[in-house]
Amino acid sequence: MKFSKDIARGREKFAPLPEQLVLKSARVIDPEQGIDDLFDLAIENGVIKSVEKDATISPDFSGEVLDLSGKVITPGWLDLHAHLREPGREDEETIESGALAAANGGFTAVCCMSDTNPAIDTQEIIQYIKDRARGLLVEVLPVAAATKKREGQELTEILDLVGQGAAAISDDPHPILKSEIMRRVLEYSRMIPIPVIVNAEDASMTGKGYLHEGFVSTRLGLGGMPSVAEDLMIGRDLLLSEYTGGLLHISHISTKKAVELIHGAKQRGVKVTADVTPHHLALTDEAVLGFDTNTKVNPPLRSEEDRQALIEGLRKGIIDVIASDHSPHSWEEKASEFIYAPFGVVGLETALSVASTVLCHQAGMDIKELIPKFAVNPYRVLGKTPPAVAAGQPANLTILDPSARWTLSEKNLLSKSHNTPFIGWEMQGKPFGVINKGQMFFSAR
Numbered sequence: 001m002k003f004s005k006d007i008a009r010g011r012e013k014f015a016p017l018p019e020q021l022v023l024k025s026a027r028v029i030d031p032e033q034g035i036d037d038l039f040d041l042a043i044e045n046g047v048i049k050s051v052e053k054d055a056t057i058s059p060d061f062s063g064e065v066l067d068l069s070g071k072v073i074t075p076g077w078l079d080l081h082a083h084l085r086e087p088g089r090e091d092e093e094t095i096e097s098g099a100l101a102a103a104n105g106g107f108t109a110v111c112c113m114s115d116t117n118p119a120i121d122t123q124e125i126i127q128y129i130k131d132r133a134r135g136l137l138v139e140v141l142p143v144a145a146a147t148k149k150r151e152g153q154e155l156t157e158i159l160d161l162v163g164q165g166a167a168a169i170s171d172d173p174h175p176i177l178k179s180e181i182m183r184r185v186l187e188y189s190r191m192i193p194i195p196v197i198v199n200a201e202d203a204s205m206t207g208k209g210y211l212h213e214g215f216v217s218t219r220l221g222l223g224g225m226p227s228v229a230e231d232l233m234i235g236r237d238l239l240l241s242e243y244t245g246g247l248l249h250i251s252h253i254s255t256k257k258a259v260e261l262i263h264g265a266k267q268r269g270v271k272v273t274a275d276v277t278p279h280h281l282a283l284t285d286e287a288v289l290g291f292d293t294n295t296k297v298n299p300p301l302r303s304e305e306d307r308q309a310l311i312e313g314l315r316k317g318i319i320d321v322i323a324s325d326h327s328p329h330s331w332e333e334k335a336s337e338f339i340y341a342p343f344g345v346v347g348l349e350t351a352l353s354v355a356s357t358v359l360c361h362q363a364g365m366d367i368k369e370l371i372p373k374f375a376v377n378p379y380r381v382l383g384k385t386p387p388a389v390a391a392g393q394p395a396n397l398t399i400l401d402p403s404a405r406w407t408l409s410e411k412n413l414l415s416k417s418h419n420t421p422f423i424g425w426e427m428q429g430k431p432f433g434v435i436n437k438g439q440m441f442f443s444a445r
């Protein structure tokens, strides 16, 4: 038996799992099974062999043992919303670099959005993505476009795309403006069934905006994006979902009204789920005052009242998921003037730390309340069974260090792009590593 420190060192690539591995003394939290206790996990050939308390390791055990005292093991996490840029903008991110960033952030699966070039609107592109993701530790789940070229005019061959492996349907970051098109997409969604992921935005009200419409936009003299533009579209989509029975997932909600509307719809039995990003939980439009283009996001950073409502929405379970909206952009593009810079920030690698800093250390939530938002609920949104920490299951695990205090620097990021407003932030809580598909990865420190 050897206690291995080497296997826990930061790596820049996925490594094969030792044939036999024991993870000792971790707090195992699996919300689906109602588990929250200290356990030792034995893994053999990529499969969980046992989950035991104080397991005895025989002296002639030839595998590796990793002491995880103080760490938390959960079922592997899924990010519902990431832009991986391949094909089209491989200078900003690729399937492989995005998967590495996902693993570095504690995710063992990631949905890649359809706004590549060409868009994910044919079976060939879905196959291309699957081919590119083959063999990676992180499962990459393609999200297919709802309309051809994401132009909002003509439906894609949704059934064929799902047959090829699409995990959801979305034109994000484009909103689906035509109500009749949205209705048809929701009808497919009910029939298959598969969720429609939307960016709820009435673009006729936001087209000339750069940040949240409010005191800060007035002070800076820049066009604003009113919160009602988001609320209007959420109202419409909830009505259409109620009318059709389609599965609606509203991504990156950012307003207080959105939380109220979704709460009301859920109480009426509408099949709606929602996610929020870590940056909307952490920041308000005040962050834009310095014209940092890494605070330019869509939907925009809103008011403190909105931010507090989002935190409450998560706590009460009105918001189901925390998703990154990982949006890599090149340095040159983000280095331009605020009004010309593209919207979006990278987020896969900071999602856990920003969320746990804001929700656990500032707002007093337990890490246990956070786990379902990353580990279980995203799978439920897609209608998939989440991984489980149980004997006989494939080892698909996320390992966290909830008490780690650290400061984010660029060297912690493995994404090809570094457009984040959180460089220099003091964080509490850190991803430690992931295990999946017979491979492991330990976060860059």
Ligand SMILES: [Zn+2]
Pocket (backbone or CB within 6 Å): 081, 083, 113, 172, 173, 325
């Ligand atoms: Zn997006």
